[in-house]
Amino acid sequence: MVEELYIKKILNGDTEAFRYFVTQYKDLAFSLAVSVVKDEFTAADVVQEAFVKAFEHLKSFKGKSKFSSWLMRIVINEAYKVVRRNKVNYTDELLELEEISKDALKEADQKFYVNEVLKIMAPNESLVLRLYYLNENNILEICEMTGWAESKVKVTLHRARKSMEQKMKKLLSTEVESLI
Amino acid sequence: MEEMDFKNMMQQSKLEIQFPDFEEQVMTQIKKKEANRRSVWKNLKMSWLFLFIGAFLGIFVTQFLTDIQLPFIGEKSKLVLLIAEIFIVLVVASQFDSLLRFTIKKRDKL
Numbered sequence: 421m422v423e424e425l426y427i428k429k430i431l432n433g434d435t436e437a438f439r440y441f442v443t444q445y446k447d448l449a450f451s452l453a454v455s456v457v458k459d460e461f462t463a464a465d466v467v468q469e470a471f472v473k474a475f476e477h478l479k480s481f482k483g484k485s486k487f488s489s490w491l492m493r494i495v496i497n498e499a500y501k502v503v504r505r506n507k508v509n510y511t512d513e514l515l516e517l518e519e520i521s522k523d524a525l526k527e528a529d530q531k532f533y534v535n536e537v538l539k540i541m542a543p544n545e546s547l548v549l550r551l552y553y554l555n556e557n558n559i560l561e562i563c564e565m566t567g568w569a570e571s572k573v574k575v576t577l578h579r580a581r582k583s584m585e586q587k588m589k590k591l592l593s594t595e596v597e598s599l600i
Numbered sequence: 601m602e603e604m605d606f607k608n609m610m611q612q613s614k615l616e617i618q619f620p621d622f623e624e625q626v627m628t629q630i631k632k633k634e635a636n637r638r639s640v641w642k643n644l645k646m647s648w649l650f651l652f653i654g655a656f657l658g659i660f661v662t663q664f665l666t667d668i669q670l671p672f673i674g675e676k677s678k679l680v681l682l683i684a685e686i687f688i689v690l691v692v693a694s695q696f697d698s699l700l701r702f703t704i705k706k707r708d709k710l
Contacts, residue, residue: 451615471626531612553610
């Protein structure tokens with residue numbers, strides 16, 4: 421596999437070879453970090469720190485799981501560490517969203533809606549949604565990446581889906597009202 | 601909402617890092633860390649080398665000193681030399697211990 425080749429190169433002292441992984445996974449890592457920390461700047465710091473950690477501990481990657489799973493686990497751990505350290509609060513109400521997006525909502529951009537709703541959802545819920553539907557990980561892979569029990573992943577995923585649907589409906593009705 | 605629709609909707613949740621120099625920043629930080637790691641190893645090797653050179657020189661000097669008399673101290677010259685020898689051994693042993701601990705700590709980390 422290509423990834424194995426790059427890992428061997430890095431372990432043999434070719435630091436520049438790590439750029440391949442940065443290019444390959446930066447956006448996914450960023451999406452997952454945003455799910456947890458809810459802020460783009462903090463998420464970028466989290467991802468940067470995670471990449472540096474991954475590089476430093478590359479020797480400990482034994483290839484038992486996919487490299488991406490191993491890397492994303494580091495990203496997720498770093499993100500939760502920041503949340504715990506900064507005691508970041510999120511709100512599951514749409515009040516903030518209404519304030520910031522009256523104009524933006526009119527752009528009728530589904531991508532915008534989806535990401536804004538994910539931003540106001542609980543970190544665990546938005547994270548699990550992105551892992552399952554965006555990165556297409558199965559339940560066991562999510563357990564491996566998050567360190568959660570299988571039951572917790574299933575319950576969170578179910579709850580997250582419901583919450584996402586509700587929030588989307590609420591958001592879209594708000595938008596219709598504002599247009600009328 | 602159907603599972604497929606939901607999945608399609610979620611496919612749009614991928615975000616892109618909007619910082620153009622992000623990749624460069626990460627690589628710079630990694631290269632800095634790597635350079636630092638290499639310099640630590642280099643310094644450690646040098647420390648071991650000089651510790652051994654110092655220890656051998658110490659042994660040589662103490663051997664040499666036992667053959668000479670210190671007339672200004674008189675009868676106590678042997679005692680003074682013994683104290684000096686013990687001091688050198690203690691210094692070498694403590695340095696050896698510190699260096700060994702540091703090497704093990706760094707080996708686990710790096």
